[in-house]
Amino acid sequence: MALRPIDNALPIPPERPKKQAKVSIPIQKKPSECGVKDENKAPLPPSENRDASVDYISSENLKPFQDPESNIHSLVEGLDSKDWIKVCESLNDARRYSLYHSTLLLPILEKVMLVVVKAMKNPRSALCKTSIMAASDIFNAFGEKLLDSTDSGAFDQLLLQLLLKASQDKKFVCEEADKSLTAMVKSIAPLPLLQKLRGYVNHGNLRVRAKAAVSISDSVSKMGLEEIKEFGLVTLLQMAADLLNDRLPEAREAARSIVFSVHKAFTENEEKNPEEAWQSLCQTNLSPIHAQSMIKVIASH
Structure with missing residues (x-):
């Protein structure tokens, strides 16, 4: 006896296609990417070679030129070079001129300083x-x-x-x-230098403020009362x-040093009651809080 089909039977869903397996194809790196030297490629010039080393020559090991008059022209060309290693070599030559032939460097000193700033x-x-x-050798010379x-x-x-460089992390x-x-x-004499430094104690970068404060402190320590x-x-x-x-802390310590230097210069020129004169000076010219801070600094010394 034949069976009758059931009209209400659910349709059989079609079979899902199987996912294709992923195949990883190795990518061959270029010789330059895997550290292998490509013999068909021209070597990088010195200015682009990141592994090029630069010697840091101390001032004591720098030697004078045998013919400084003729070399001064090549110095200017070297400072204008786009090859950074050439600029380094020229800066070392500028150091040699500063130490041994400063009169020849003087006419182009401003240009040298601008190159120094750019290099920094x-x-x-x-x-x-x-x-x-x-810059150090130029200052000394x-x-x-x-x-x-x-x-x-x-x-x-330059300053x-x-x-800024003294304030960075390197x-x-x-x-x-x-x-x-x-x-x-x-x-450099304290007075003209202090005029240059005074604005930096209000700089937005707290490290710059501290470095400026240290330089101010060192300058003030060289000054007498008249200065x-x-x-x-x-x-x-x-x-x-x-x-x-x-x-x-570096800025605060520099401030204490400034107070000590000013206090010493002031009291040494006061014959009667120097400490009372000092306290009066602070209380007259500073806010009560600041005046008290000054008195405490001296008391703790």
């Missing part, structure tokens, strides 16, 4: 450090002539870059910039009072 801004650490070393024989803008740019660059700032303080008065005794007190509340 370069992201290559080797070029940056070499330029900072050049020319001192206050930098302020007299060059445009003030060139010196201002700002040194403060230790070997930071340490070199600190050395250069020290050379600057030693070679302090010429700059502004009250100005220095107010500057130190603000820095005593700075966020960085």
Whole structure:
């Protein structure tokens, strides 16, 4: 007996197609990507070779030129080079001129300073450090002539870059910039230098403030009362009072040093009751809180 089809039976769904298995195809790297030298490719020029090394020559190991007059022209060309290694070599030559042939470098000193500033801004650490070393030798060789024989803008740019480099995280660059700032303080008279530094104690970068405060402190320690008065005794007190509340310990310690230097110069010239005269000076020219801070600093010394 034949069975009758059931009209209400559910339709059988179609069979799902099977997924195709993924096949991983290895990608062959180019020789340059896997560290293998391509013999058919021309080698990179020195300016593009990241592994090119730069020697950091100490000032003591720099030698004078045998014929400095003829080399001065190639120095200018080298400083203008687009090859960063060539610029490093030329900066070292500029250091040699600073140390041994400064009279020949003096006519182009401003140009050299601008190249030094530009090199400090370069992201290559080797070029940056070499330029900072050049700045140190220029400070030691020319001192206050930098302020007299060059445009003030060139010196201002150099000072700002040194403060910024001394404030960054790369230790070997930071340490070199600190050395250069020290050379600057030693070679330039306090009064004109303080005029350049005073604006940076209000800089938005707290590290720059601290580095400027240290340089100010080192300069003030070299000053007598007459020089302090010429700059502004009250100005220095107010500057130190603000820095005593700075966020960085380096700035606060520099402020304490400024207070000690001003206090010493002031009291040594007071024959009667020098400490009372000091307290009166602070209370007259500072807010009560700041005056009390000054008195506490001296009391803790």
